[in-house]
Amino acid sequence: MNRPIRRVTIKQVAEEAGVSTQTVSRVINERPDVAPETRQRVKEVIARLGYQPSSVARSLIQGRTRTLGVVGYGVEYFGPSRNLSGIEQQASEMGYALILDLVRRPEQSNVEHILREMLARHVDGIIWAVPEIGGNREWVTQAPQLPVPLIFLSTQPRPGIAIANVDNRSGGRMATRHLIEQGRRNIGIITGPLSWWEARQRQCGWQDALENAGLPVSEEFVVEGDWSAASGEQGLRMLLERCSRLDAVFASNDQMALGALQAARRAGLRVPEDLAIVGFDDIPEAAYFCPPLTTIRQDMVELGRLAVRELSRMIEASLEGQTTIEPRAILLRPQLIVRESTVPQGNRTYLFRR
Amino acid sequence: MNRPIRRVTIKQVAEEAGVSTQTVSRVINERPDVAPETRQRVKEVIARLGYQPSSVARSLIQGRTRTLGVVGYGVEYFGPSRNLSGIEQQASEMGYALILDLVRRPEQSNVEHILREMLARHVDGIIWAVPEIGGNREWVTQAPQLPVPLIFLSTQPRPGIAIANVDNRSGGRMATRHLIEQGRRNIGIITGPLSWWEARQRQCGWQDALENAGLPVSEEFVVEGDWSAASGEQGLRMLLERCSRLDAVFASNDQMALGALQAARRAGLRVPEDLAIVGFDDIPEAAYFCPPLTTIRQDMVELGRLAVRELSRMIEASLEGQTTIEPRAILLRPQLIVRESTVPQGNRTYLFRR
DNA sequence: GTGAAAGCGCTAACAC
DNA sequence: GTGTTAGCGCTTTCAC
Numbered sequence: 001m002n003r004p005i006r007r008v009t010i011k012q013v014a015e016e017a018g019v020s021t022q023t024v025s026r027v028i029n030e031r032p033d034v035a036p037e038t039r040q041r042v043k044e045v046i047a048r049l050g051y052q053p054s055s056v057a058r059s060l061i062q063g064r065t066r067t068l069g070v071v072g073y074g075v076e077y078f079g080p081s082r083n084l085s086g087i088e089q090q091a092s093e094m095g096y097a098l099i100l101d102l103v104r105r106p107e108q109s110n111v112e113h114i115l116r117e118m119l120a121r122h123v124d125g126i127i128w129a130v131p132e133i134g135g136n137r138e139w140v141t142q143a144p145q146l147p148v149p150l151i152f153l154s155t156q157p158r159p160g161i162a163i164a165n166v167d168n169r170s171g172g173r174m175a176t177r178h179l180i181e182q183g184r185r186n187i188g189i190i191t192g193p194l195s196w197w198e199a200r201q202r203q204c205g206w207q208d209a210l211e212n213a214g215l216p217v218s219e220e221f222v223v224e225g226d227w228s229a230a231s232g233e234q235g236l237r238m239l240l241e242r243c244s245r246l247d248a249v250f251a252s253n254d255q256m257a258l259g260a261l262q263a264a265r266r267a268g269l270r271v272p273e274d275l276a277i278v279g280f281d282d283i284p285e286a287a288y289f290c291p292p293l294t295t296i297r298q299d300m301v302e303l304g305r306l307a308v309r310e311l312s313r314m315i316e317a318s319l320e321g322q323t324t325i326e327p328r329a330i331l332l333r334p335q336l337i338v339r340e341s342t343v344p345q346g347n348r349t350y351l352f353r354r
Numbered sequence: 355m356n357r358p359i360r361r362v363t364i365k366q367v368a369e370e371a372g373v374s375t376q377t378v379s380r381v382i383n384e385r386p387d388v389a390p391e392t393r394q395r396v397k398e399v400i401a402r403l404g405y406q407p408s409s410v411a412r413s414l415i416q417g418r419t420r421t422l423g424v425v426g427y428g429v430e431y432f433g434p435s436r437n438l439s440g441i442e443q444q445a446s447e448m449g450y451a452l453i454l455d456l457v458r459r460p461e462q463s464n465v466e467h468i469l470r471e472m473l474a475r476h477v478d479g480i481i482w483a484v485p486e487i488g489g490n491r492e493w494v495t496q497a498p499q500l501p502v503p504l505i506f507l508s509t510q511p512r513p514g515i516a517i518a519n520v521d522n523r524s525g526g527r528m529a530t531r532h533l534i535e536q537g538r539r540n541i542g543i544i545t546g547p548l549s550w551w552e553a554r555q556r557q558c559g560w561q562d563a564l565e566n567a568g569l570p571v572s573e574e575f576v577v578e579g580d581w582s583a584a585s586g587e588q589g590l591r592m593l594l595e596r597c598s599r600l601d602a603v604f605a606s607n608d609q610m611a612l613g614a615l616q617a618a619r620r621a622g623l624r625v626p627e628d629l630a631i632v633g634f635d636d637i638p639e640a641a642y643f644c645p646p647l648t649t650i651r652q653d654m655v656e657l658g659r660l661a662v663r664e665l666s667r668m669i670e671a672s673l674e675g676q677t678t679i680e681p682r683a684i685l686l687r688p689q690l691i692v693r694e695s696t697v698p699q700g701n702r703t704y705l706f707r708r
Numbered sequence: 709g710t711g712a713a714a715g716c717g718c719t720a721a722c723a724c
Numbered sequence: 725g726t727g728t729t730a731g732c733g734c735t736t737t738c739a740c
Contacts, residue, residue: 007473007501009733020711025735035709055474056419057733059410060716067475070454076435085430088456097475100424100454102442119361120409121421121451147361229642258642265644288583288612290619290644363717374727379719389725411717414732 008051017045028053059122064319067097068311069118073106073130077227078254078283079300083129083153086304094312099123106130107195111139119147125311126150129304132197149314151307151327156197162314162327164307168198171296171334172205175250175278178294180213182342184248184276188221190235190260192252202252202280221246225256232259240267247275248342254279254286257293261341265290276342292339299332306330362405371399382407413476418673421451422665423477425468427460427484431581432608432637433654437483437507440658448666453477461488461549473501479665480504483658486551503668505661505681510551516668516681518661520652522552525688526559529604529632529650534567536696538602538630542575544589544614546606556606556634575600579610586613594621601629602696608633608640611647615695619644630696646693653686660684 010028014021019038026034027042034042045051059065068091074080084100091098099121103109109130118126126146130136131154143150144160151162179187189206192199203222210217223238225231232251236259239246251257257279261271269275271291279286282297310328317325364382368375373392380388381396388396399405413419422445428434438454445452453475457463463484472480480500484490485508497504498514505516533541543560546553557576564571577592579585586605590613593600605611611633615625623629625645633640636651664682671679 007733011733021734022711022736023709026710029735033709038709052470052474054414054476054733056410056413056476057716058735060408060414060718060733061735063716065410067453075429076432076439078430081430081435085456088454089458092455097471098454099421100442100452101446102439104443116406117451120406122408122410229639233642255639258639262642262644285583285609285612285639288587288609288616290616361717364719365717375718376720376728377726380726383719387725392725408717411732412719414717414734415719417732 007054008049010051010053013042013045013049013051016049017042063122064124065097065122066095067099067121067123068308069099069101069121069123069126071101071103071114071118071126071128071130073103075102078281079298080129082300083304086301087127087129087308088304089301090305090308094308096124096308096312103130107133107136109136111136115146124148125315127153127307127311128155129153129307132156133193134195149311149318151311151314153303153307154198157329160327162310162329164303164310164330164332166298166300166303166332166334168201168334169205169208171280171298172202172250172252173209174205174334174336175280175294175296176206176209177212178336178338178342179248179250179276179278180209180215182248182272182276185215186221186243186245187215187248187250188223188236188239188243188246190223190225190232190239190249190251190256192225192227192256194224199252202250206250225252227253227255229255229259229262232256233263234259236260236263237267248277249275250278250280252280254281254283254293254295257286257295257341258289261289261291261293272340272342272344278342282337286337287339289341291341294339294342295337296334297337298334303330303332306332361408362403364405364407367396367399367403367405370403371396417476418478419451419476420449421453421475421477422662423453423455423472423475423480425455425457425472425480425482425484427457429456432635433652434483436654437658440655441481441483441662442658443655444659444662448662450478450662450666457484460484461490463490465490465493469500478502479669481507481661481665482509483507483661486510487547488549503665503672505665505668507657507661508552511683514681516664516683518657518664518684518686520654520657520686520688522555522688523559523562525634525650525652526556526604526606527563528559528688528690529634529648530560530563531566532648532690532692533602533604533630533632533696534563534569536602536626536630539569540575540597540599541569541602541604542577542590542593542597542600544577544579544586544593544603544605544610546579546581546610548578553606556604560604579606581607581609583609583613583616586610587617588613590614590617591621602631603629604632604634606634608635608637608647608649611640611649611695612643615643615645615647626694626696626698632696636691640691641693643695645695648693648696649691650688651691652688657684657686660686 010021010024014024125148191203207217223235225235251260279293279295282295286293364375364378368378545557561571577589579589605614633647633649636649640647
């Protein structure tokens with residue numbers, strides 16, 4: 001392996017082209033005030049030497065790195081991975097690079113340490129894409145004091161804080177309302193871990209829908225899961241034990257819905273005839289569950305993109321010294337996807353027709 | 355929002371503490387040659403001012419950023435997301451930050467551009483985690499000429515190139531051998547897109563196993579999918595049309611296996627009695643398919659970790675001027691996970707016992 | 709149009 | 725132990 005010992009610097013290019021480093025700088029920055037022949041000559045040298053300006057040196061001078069810090073959790077899951085993907089797409093389109101930090105214990109990650117790391121690397125802004133769990137947002141009031149703008153994802157709105165969320169409550173409402181419209185009356189819920197703000201929001205949506213329909217909301221109908229298929233399976237078993245009249249379940253994500261489908265099968269229940277099931281997320285596999293799963297789709301890619309655009313807006317404002325910019329709260333509406341786990345195949349056409 | 359206008363610099367700390375910047379530098383780098391009182395005083399000032407050394411400035415001097423560039427594809431899929439997670443974990447443990455670039459068209463991404471970006475940001479090494487597809491590795495011979503080490507993931511081994519792979523061929527062999535051991539004789543395969551090197555490897559494994567068992571290998575048994583559940587569904591339908599004696603299928607990933615399960619169900623076939631199905635990946639949902647899916651598990655997290663460790667080794671060697679270090683090819687063996695899609699429930703205990 | 713000088717924030721090398 | 729000087733690679737003044 002013959003690795004070039006040192007990178008080519010602006011100095012070498014200048015020397016080789018017989019000009020000052022200044023002129024080279026002008027050329028690489030496309031400044032107008034360079035003689036055409038000079039420009040040409042310099043460009044040739046650059047190409048020949050394979051010179052690449054150091055963005056590290058540039059950053060040092062300009063106080064701006066064109067880098068965003070992303071603090072994420074759970075890329076191995078569907079939502080967060082799409083989220084990251086959207087963030088990367090938009091950032092890349094806007095000329096930002098991404099520094100990625102993934103936390104593994106979202107409830108108790110070392111916020112201080114992560115922020116110091118990001119700031120040491122002079123990121124221009126930070127996207128905090130770790131879900132709000134337990135008390136892991138207690139430091140939120142310090143965010144505005146940071147030297148760079150920060151936007152939170154999946155976080156309870158608070159005044160003065162920039163936030164981008166999917167409307168989980170509305171999603172829970174849509175799921176449950178759909179079940180009610182199918183004539184279901186005894187509708188259970190398998191929630192996510194209730195320490196998660198998003199899980200609680202989905203539950204609130206379920207409750208909203210029941211109350212709007214004048215149906216009773218009972219503790220008996222609530223089981224807490226942990227997002228896993230295993231917990232969904234166990235969750236449905238528990239609901240069935242508690243309440244034999246159960247005719248529908250809202251599982252707060254598709255994995256738990258999958259587990260619930262399996263539990264229903266084992267209990268000898270037909271889905272949707274005996275028991276209707278709705279999930280949340282619309283993972284690609286959901287359309288191939290047995291039966292295909294009705295669920296709530298959330299556009300996590302778009303959410304990521306929106307977050308980057310908003311953050312960029314904040315960065316620009318901050319660079320221009322506008323201290324008055326009001327942080328926005330972005331809210332993305334999810335969408336109901338109807339499949340056979342709630343509507344018997346025969347009825348489906350009918351449903352779409354009305 | 356009251357954002358501090360400027361960051362605190364070493365100069366301010368020095369002034370405030372009444373020492374030279376040198377001394378401050380010594381303190382933050384934990385050098386021994388500072389008087390205890392001085393150290394104490396400086397530390398207090400640092401804490402009071404909230405000073406954070408600029409790694410940008412440090413990088414400029416030391417010619418080293420403690421940053422790895424990661425070029426990835428498909429974080430929204432199971433394998434790549436785990437991969438990224440493993441990379442991040444290991445990098446973080448070793449004190450490296452990650453700069454992330456996700457390509458969206460892996461066959462034809464602009465390699466030159468991406469490398470320039472990474473090098474401009476002075477990454478210490480690069481992990482190329484885009485799968486080998488079509489001719490997208492034609493530039494591979496240039497890798498050793500780069501100013502920093504680079505390791506490829508999911509790439510056909512080539513001399514002089516550092517690589518980390520799961521042994522897909524062995525995985526395909528394991529899957530197929532398992533089907534043969536279950537007494538199956540007409541074993542079809544739904545491959546991934548054959549422009550993918552990994553997909554071809556899995557197919558080679560299937561062929562190996564058939565040949566080892568003295569079974570005929572026929573074109574008729576091969577259908578090309580695109581990794582999606584939809585293609586798996588269609589793939590099985592095609593196989594069934596072509597060959598009514600078909601008694602087993604190796605689907606080259608779990609999504610396609612899921613689609614195949616659905617097609618089998620619709621064709622009125624019992625799984626595994628009439629048709630056995632094996633997948634590849636062991637996504638978490640696989641255990642909850644209907645029936646639970648036998649599959650090949652690959653530890654993508656570990657693969658990511660291994661890649662980072664190897665890259666780090668190359669970086670250290672390169673910094674010490676050892677030009678003779680021989681790039682390694684890491685190969686991770688996958689593992690067969692037996693579930694009910696290949697073994698009728700009754701036989702299962704028997705199988706484990708022998 | 710082009711170059712010289714200064715400096716971004718930090719550390720290495722040397723002096724005291 | 726501590727300070728001074730120089731310089732990493734680049735851009736920003738400000739001359740000429």
